[in-house]
Amino acid sequence: MAKTDSSKTMDQYFEDLQQTRVWRSIFRSGPGSSTLKRALAIQQNVFLHLFSTKVRVRVLSFSATWYLGTLTLGTFLVLVATGIPLMLYYHPSVPQAYADTKDLQFVVSSGMFLRNLHRWSAHAMVFLVFAHMFKVFYRGAYRTPREFNWVIGVILLLITLLLSYTGYLLPWDQLAYWAITVGSNIASAVPLIGNKIHFLLLGGNAVNANALLRFYVLHCMILPLTAMFFVAIHFWRIRKDGGLYSHGSEPATMKAATANVAAAAKEAR
Amino acid sequence: MADEKTTASDEQLNDPSRREFFMKLGLGSLGIAAAGTAAFSYQYLEPNVLYEPSPVINAGKPDRYPLDSVTLDVNNGIFIVHSQEGYFSLSAVCTHLGCLTAWKQELGIIACPCHGSKFEENGKKIEGPAPRPLPWKRIWLNDDGDLLVDRSTDVPPLARDSFVRV
Secondary structure, three states: OOHHHHHHOOOHHHHHHHOOOHHHHHOOOOOOOOOHHHHHHHHHHOOOOOOOOOOOHHHHOOOOOHHHHHHHHHHHHHHHHHHHHHHHOOOOOOOOHHHHHHHHOOOOHHHHHHHHHHHHHHHHHHHHHHHHHHHHHHOOOOOOOOOOHHHHHHHHHOOOOOOOHHHOOOOOOOHHHHHHHHHHHHOOOOOOOOHHHHHHHHHOOOOOHHHHHHHHHHHHHHHHHHHHHHHHHHHHHHHHOOOOOOOOHHHHHHHHHHHHHHHHHHHOO | OHHHHHHHHHHHHOOHHHHHHHHHHHHHHHHHHHHHHHHHHHHHHOOOOOOOOOOOEHHHHHOOOOOOEEEEEEEOOOOEEEEEEEEEEEEEEOOOOOEEEEOOOOOOOOOOOOOOOEEEEOOOOEEOOOOOOOEEEEEEOOOOOEEEEEEEEEEEOOOOOHOOOO
């Protein structure tokens, strides 16, 4: 006897949905929860395929990573999600920038919420990037075969700091103006080409309209896109370098463990 | 006969020096294109015209500045000093990292609020982190009797007898 619709559970509805042609055209792996199906679900997803198809539960434990890398990605996504709406009210021009910032703070509905969320996420991201770096360093997760991913990580650290620095100018208040004056003068301390870098960075000799526009474009386009590019490599390399770092899964440790077992077996004999 | 011809042309196609030549030609063109792109990008990023304020500013009539005074022009980043021997002008931009310094009347020094550099009223460095003294700027009287200062060029400190006198 056929089941009546009313007796179907939510799971069954979902399974039915997974059988439909539309669903199958989008998610090719199909229903079922066999190891193969679950691996395919990861491998055939454009975003998830960067990750390993299988992960040990042990390396997903909180103590293994403190989830610092994932949290950093989280703050980055919050920054993108809050930054884009902020761009709708902000004009990167000398007469308007400061007034727009104040409007966002006091006039625009939820403007203060978005701006503060953007600001606090930026602070959190810098903190998390450093924490992530220290965790990786003290666990020794930068060692072979992960050296290259460490280098990518250092590039991402620099991009994070540059994003914070370029974002600092945008409110166009006294704090921003003098911070960027000081910061850009530090850049001109580079031997030989320092003054050239200063000039190109500001698009002129002083922090002015050109500098504001350049920092805006760097902050909203160039640096985020560069960050996404390197984040993609960073994640992909985790898979290519043998998954998340776990002490027990390292070749040397495994070899030692095998040797111990062999020695114990010999002794038993 | 036909077979021989084919073999000959095959050999020609597989001639490594010919392949190498085209490889080098291709890579060379790409290299030239890349160098051109880099050069054009650099030129594009460097503005040819700047809409910045004129480096020569009018500091007004000399009698605006009382005797034995150091006056900061906040908008233009210069000091106008009126000493017993006459007028001279200093940059007010700290030589450390470009902050605007200020005249401290009660201490009789020029001090930077950012990192604590101190200068005498003639620009001489008292205390770092500033690496150099505050540079002097060219100052002169125009035909209307206004003081003009050229901020674009540093001049060596003037001798006391060659200050601007009214």
